Amino acid sequence: MTSRKYIELKNFFIFNSEYGSKEGEELNKILYYFPSSDGTEIQIKNVGLVEGIVQFTDTFKPSKQVSSLHTDKLRQLYFQPETNFWIVMTLYVPLITKIKENVSSNEYLGDDLQDNVYESILSQAYHMYRLFWGSFCHTIDTYEIDVLKSRLDIFFSAYLKTLKLENADILNVFAGVQYLPLDKQTFLKVQCFVNKLESTWECIEQITFLYNEHVIWNGIEPNDMQIIYQYLIGTLLPANIETELQGGSMPRNSPFAALKHGRFITGPSDLKHAKSVGTVPKIYLTKNEMLPKEYHLVVYRSLSATMCLFINGNMELNVDFFKKLDEFISPKLTPVVSEIAEYCTKQVISPNVTETIPKYIYFNKMNLAYKSTVHLDNKQTGHISCSKDCLKIMADMKHYNSVLGSSGERIVKTRNDFWVVSKNSNLREFFIVLLQKNANLIEISDEVKKICDSELKGIFFHQF
Amino acid sequence: MNFSGETLDSEYSVSCKKNSNILGFVWSHLNELAIVTDHGIELYTVIPAKKSLKQLKTMSATVQWFVWCPVNKIALLASAHGSQLQPVIIKPGSTTKLAKVDTEQGRMSLERDVTISTLYGIPAVLILRHQSGPQTAEVHVHLLNGPGQAPVKSHVLKLGLSGRFAINIVDDLILVHHQASRSSQVFDIALPGESDGTVKYHVAIAPAKSFKTTAIILPGIVEPQAHICELYSPNWVVFQPDIVIDAKLGCLWHIDICLAELCTQIRDLSLCTQVALKRTNGKTVLLDLLLSTISQPKPPLDKLQESFNHINFVYRDWAENELQSQLASLPSAPLTNTKLVQPRVLIDQNCMFEEIFQKINTENDLRKTEWILISYMSSLSEFGITAQHNMNKLLVMTLAKQQKFTALQQMVQYGVISDSKPLAVFLLSLGNMHPSTTQLALDMLSRLDAREEIQEVLLSENQVLAALKLAQDNAQPRKFLNAAQNAEDDNLLHSVLYYFLNNPQFSVKLKKEERLISYINEYNARFGNYNT
Numbered sequence: 001m002t003s004r005k006y007i008e009l010k011n012f013f014i015f016n017s018e019y020g021s022k023e024g025e026e027l028n029k030i031l032y033y034f035p036s037s038d039g040t041e042i043q044i045k046n047v048g049l050v051e052g053i054v055q056f057t058d059t060f061k062p063s064k065q066v067s068s069l070h071t072d073k074l075r076q077l078y079f080q081p082e083t084n085f086w087i088v089m090t091l092y093v094p095l096i097t098k099i100k101e102n103v104s105s106n107e108y109l110g111d112d113l114q115d116n117v118y119e120s121i122l123s124q125a126y127h128m129y130r131l132f133w134g135s136f137c138h139t140i141d142t143y144e145i146d147v148l149k150s151r152l153d154i155f156f157s158a159y160l161k162t163l164k165l166e167n168a169d170i171l172n173v174f175a176g177v178q179y180l181p182l183d184k185q186t187f188l189k190v191q192c193f194v195n196k197l198e199s200t201w202e203c204i205e206q207i208t209f210l211y212n213e214h215v216i217w218n219g220i221e222p223n224d225m226q227i228i229y230q231y232l233i234g235t236l237l238p239a240n241i242e243t244e245l246q247g248g249s250m251p252r253n254s255p256f257a258a259l260k261h262g263r264f265i266t267g268p269s270d271l272k273h274a275k276s277v278g279t280v281p282k283i284y285l286t287k288n289e290m291l292p293k294e295y296h297l298v299v300y301r302s303l304s305a306t307m308c309l310f311i312n313g314n315m316e317l318n319v320d321f322f323k324k325l326d327e328f329i330s331p332k333l334t335p336v337v338s339e340i341a342e343y344c345t346k347q348v349i350s351p352n353v354t355e356t357i358p359k360y361i362y363f364n365k366m367n368l369a370y371k372s373t374v375h376l377d378n379k380q381t382g383h384i385s386c387s388k389d390c391l392k393i394m395a396d397m398k399h400y401n402s403v404l405g406s407s408g409e410r411i412v413k414t415r416n417d418f419w420v421v422s423k424n425s426n427l428r429e430f431f432i433v434l435l436q437k438n439a440n441l442i443e444i445s446d447e448v449k450k451i452c453d454s455e456l457k458g459i460f461f462h463q464f
Numbered sequence: 465m466n467f468s469g470e471t472l473d474s475e476y477s478v479s480c481k482k483n484s485n486i487l488g489f490v491w492s493h494l495n496e497l498a499i500v501t502d503h504g505i506e507l508y509t510v511i512p513a514k515k516s517l518k519q520l521k522t523m524s525a526t527v528q529w530f531v532w533c534p535v536n537k538i539a540l541l542a543s544a545h546g547s548q549l550q551p552v553i554i555k556p557g558s559t560t561k562l563a564k565v566d567t568e569q570g571r572m573s574l575e576r577d578v579t580i581s582t583l584y585g586i587p588a589v590l591i592l593r594h595q596s597g598p599q600t601a602e603v604h605v606h607l608l609n610g611p612g613q614a615p616v617k618s619h620v621l622k623l624g625l626s627g628r629f630a631i632n633i634v635d636d637l638i639l640v641h642h643q644a645s646r647s648s649q650v651f652d653i654a655l656p657g658e659s660d661g662t663v664k665y666h667v668a669i670a671p672a673k674s675f676k677t678t679a680i681i682l683p684g685i686v687e688p689q690a691h692i693c694e695l696y697s698p699n700w701v702v703f704q705p706d707i708v709i710d711a712k713l714g715c716l717w718h719i720d721i722c723l724a725e726l727c728t729q730i731r732d733l734s735l736c737t738q739v740a741l742k743r744t745n746g747k748t749v750l751l752d753l754l755l756s757t758i759s760q761p762k763p764p765l766d767k768l769q770e771s772f773n774h775i776n777f778v779y780r781d782w783a784e785n786e787l788q789s790q791l792a793s794l795p796s797a798p799l800t801n802t803k804l805v806q807p808r809v810l811i812d813q814n815c816m817f818e819e820i821f822q823k824i825n826t827e828n829d830l831r832k833t834e835w836i837l838i839s840y841m842s843s844l845s846e847f848g849i850t851a852q853h854n855m856n857k858l859l860v861m862t863l864a865k866q867q868k869f870t871a872l873q874q875m876v877q878y879g880v881i882s883d884s885k886p887l888a889v890f891l892l893s894l895g896n897m898h899p900s901t902t903q904l905a906l907d908m909l910s911r912l913d914a915r916e917e918i919q920e921v922l923l924s925e926n927q928v929l930a931a932l933k934l935a936q937d938n939a940q941p942r943k944f945l946n947a948a949q950n951a952e953d954d955n956l957l958h959s960v961l962y963y964f965l966n967n968p969q970f971s972v973k974l975k976k977e978e979r980l981i982s983y984i985n986e987y988n989a990r991f992g993n994y995n996t
Contacts, residue, residue, distance in 0.1 A: 196766060199763065406925070407930050460907045
């Protein structure tokens, strides 16, 4: 009999090594600690240990700072987002317990916990915080430490619950964005609509336009988009689709009520009776690593389209503004969306789930676009169309990609006849999983070439 | 009577049929005279040699009065108090009756209310209809473009006034002068209007306006005096197409339309574009109008786009005709006589670029330039017109100057910016601003299958092996060996040199050509002797 324990979060804490340097004041170092059930003594001990490791490894003057600590049962990941601020995440290594003749033996699967994947999760946690609250230093400079502490507490207590540690994989490393393939004319319609909005309201500085979960137009910098996309896809939109399905937000009591599709997701949900603007998150975008700029994130959804309006943070929002905005958007958006929908229905290809058909993941570092036929949804629910091992191999390959230089290719064969191919060229990465019994390298190369020719049409990608 | 100088040279006389009253005569063609009587038309030709007239043709019809159009050689014969209107075409030596103008049963009209002229190259009969009661007057336009030039009532102009009117046609615009209000309304039958399937109803394109006052200089006793002419005076007589005569003052005027002024009266940009596109001198006016609209702090993108669509509609048709005539003029194709009809106002991409985009203050308002440019380019794309290089380049530059490289990527990837080698080279030159442009350029070159150029790019990035793989048998050994030698990478030099040595196509050349031997020597210097 065997039982399994999966990857789990042991603790997560944020501290500043400059604070509380005197003995007895160590608790001041800690800005946030999870779980709160750990007593202060344990908290101080854990922070002390991390400080020790950081200082110890620093004496060897490594090219980059220590990022993880491997032990049999635990994995600790370190991230220093701002000077002297450390975020630490400790995870339980997955474990298989085998019971044979009443003797149980533990096998820790350290290789299943991939550093680069979980490092990405850690850094994403910070960036998500920064999106809503700005940098740690910024908060301390404007307010004081207690404000930072309470903000961290509010944010991370909720955020840590949403972490999907079990199904994390190479996609977390990419943190990419899915674009919608669209013809030029329809794209231009979206673009013109966006321009009209921007030209009519000066306070709307940027707009991002999504259809379902795919981006059509993105006006903000890729590194900001990465986080906002995760927020939209991971948190905001799923929550809203649920309420839509329950019919809660759309009153259907009157059959004569004019059919109106659009509404604000952030902002007043019922415009007719709204007295306040509702909750509109304020976000900080760090365009080109310059000073972060404050924006109101107003999200409008109509049919399957979602529009994010980035409104200058200095602007006072009021109900009237939303009403005018709705009047402007609603009639113009509907024809655009139906045109997109029409185009999309022409292009629908049912996903192939069978194992023998090659699967691939594509990622372009320049616009963060990714495409995956491995993942059957983008909610990290673990619905994948190839074995988990192959995904792990991909993540490992990705980790050592820098060795290849600007272009190269690697092929791995697994014991169960899977071939995993990683290619990169022209700042893009392409991973392919093939299942072919008794194949040789030449056959696999030919197969890969075929896939590249059909899937990567229209871009420059080295042929090997 | 024939005059030579001031003296009477010769005299002809002709008498028409008995019992006929002459209503008038017209010189229909050279040396041809048509006499309209109450019994019909008699056509004569003048024979100067014999000093006599010869009857060519007679046509009988009951006529009470008639209206003559010298341009189209059409006489409109009225009978039954103007309720029967019969157009007759007078050709050299013959007359042809056309179908009757389809008027309402028993509806009479006066001679002064009927005008015959030309609208957009089609003969047209315009009948002024006074309405009784609270309704206001209308002008019914019958175009002679039905089968066999039959008149078809196709437009109704709603005047919104009643009283005395006069009609002129200037540049295919219908001017309806109203005496009581001393103003004129302007109509254009080419504009869209409310339609009941056969008849389109039009309203004036701009608020009624009066003529610009005019003055004549009268020689005075002390100094010349200016006499301000009375406008819309009861002494006015109008003649087609654009002549006004003041019988009392003895003045004859031509009416001109001040298009720029007219356009300022039209609020709607899209409508204004349609009006200007149909006018003979509309181009400069339209361009000025566009430029001034764009120069506003918040240009109305919606309206501009509509305006661009009208412009590009004309542009597309012209471009298609042009293409067809080029195809037809191929030596193999039979010669066609269809002469190209040049549109009155043609604004092509070069014109847009020079007259609009180069005149916008691009440095200060990049965002606006981007909006207008996208709007124009989507209109082009809607009409299936390929954007020219200068447009594409301007868009790339506008985006790059704003550091909008994400946007640039999307524009290229969704095909808004079309591929071309010059543009790829331009994108490459932006590579130092953002790495993504190099990627875009390489993609573009790959789509254009420009292998040579890709090789050069890769070589410049020191990706010697990648370039070599791409070149395959067309490689120039010297170029690659040189790059490998300069890369300070011994392995690379080894790989490149051995690639050429092991390829029979290159190995002989390599050992013979003096310039290439130096690379073997270099290799030997680094690795010891290369043995064949």
